[in-house]
Amino acid sequence: MVPKETEKLETELLLEAIYRGYGFDFRQYARSSLLRRLHYIRQKAGVAHLSELIPLILHDERFVGELLSSMSVTVTEMFRDPDFFLELRTKVIPVLKTYPFVKIWHAGCATGEEVYSMAIVLQEEGFYDRVQIYATDMNQQSLKTAEEGIYPLDAIRKFTVNYNNSGGKASFSDYYYAKYQMAKMNEDLKRNIVFTAHNLVTDQTFGDMNMIVCRNVLIYFDRQLQNQVFRLFDESLVHRGFLCLGSKESMEFSSLRGTYENVSARWRIFRKPLT
Template identity: 50%
Template structure:
């Protein structure tokens, strides 16, 4: 038998997987966006959805566009990111922030909050309303970051479909709202526009959790429903980044499907409300004084 045939192995990687790997490598090499440590199944699903949305017969067509059409980059990033949220999503979490975290933050003369992976900004404005109603917003700076420039522009506009308002209003009341959500927006042409005063202490900025370093010194970091799309090593890196960004005694709030339980930095944090994924940097942490 031919020696080449003897040594040949049946390939165990599908053509789709090969094309996706080349697409992700091209994105990293051409533009510096690194998706190599994202959860493979989720990433594959999003790349294939992008190909379908762009009417590309193969993922290789996307790679060609990426390499030769610079204006395709924002389209690709929009397709690969997951800017899905709602105002006061998981209202019991926002109620816990209102009752358990904000009273502690009130002891600081100046409060810095980092909302990482802010997507289209719904949770940023939810947080601003909490702070406003607690009388803390005037001495708070919120840093809202995402790697997706399109999502950041959407967040800065603060304009959303009016059909969302009913659900968001219920969430707001369940989160301990003191008024009605309608007090914070105006409605027109089947759209709602959030009151611009909610933006007065928000800085929207591009930051990539995969490649960038400590963004600010924060008393509270919120990053909800982002880590579920990361591989374990990337989750560990990101959690260490949050730890190093927090002042001693600062708070970390994750998504309800995320946890610190098996992370190397878990010993640095003490659960404040484990069910709602709210933690506090403890005495063993490396946060700043």
């Protein structure tokens, strides 16, 4: 077994190599989940020590692509946490509908399931044509999947249950067509979605957003990095804009603590103050 101090040094050198070589900064990710992913990558690469991954990072771009895909978390599903979307329908969307035009940022959108869920909700609430959605992620492979909007047909049953429980107003089958054991989301849902790469750790703000959705991403960051991202979101939101986090995430330990209105305590929906 590798001594703890040796593993700590190997991890720091490895993360520094990724950052200095490619600009992806994992140095402030929560260590327990990060180490699990790094050791999975190490085992898959067939090496005994984390430090043996460094030459591959420096000299093998194909390996780096595989590493970055494995490092970013892509656990998601359509209408995940149906009650969250029900809260959006009842507490947030009625406010957004009063604006002439709305901009929404899905930060860390993974493979896009929740982005299409949002598009469906907005369409059913009758104002999708006045909305622009920016769906971003650092994982290029995940973004490609999101833009294609093609998902395994065996996941549709779960998505359908989620949709119905979220207050869906139609039949979920209206929003996709099935072929060869896959389901492709209707092209019409993409009309107001822009998929683009963005790294929450190193990239700049998205300005003048009326709502930011970033669910179950910050749990993988340490406190310092969480606070950095909260400042990024605060700078990107208009006054009285909405911030939607995951159910296990909180602003409690950030510099913004107590400044945002709590719209939904259970589903971590907050609203930026007027000034």
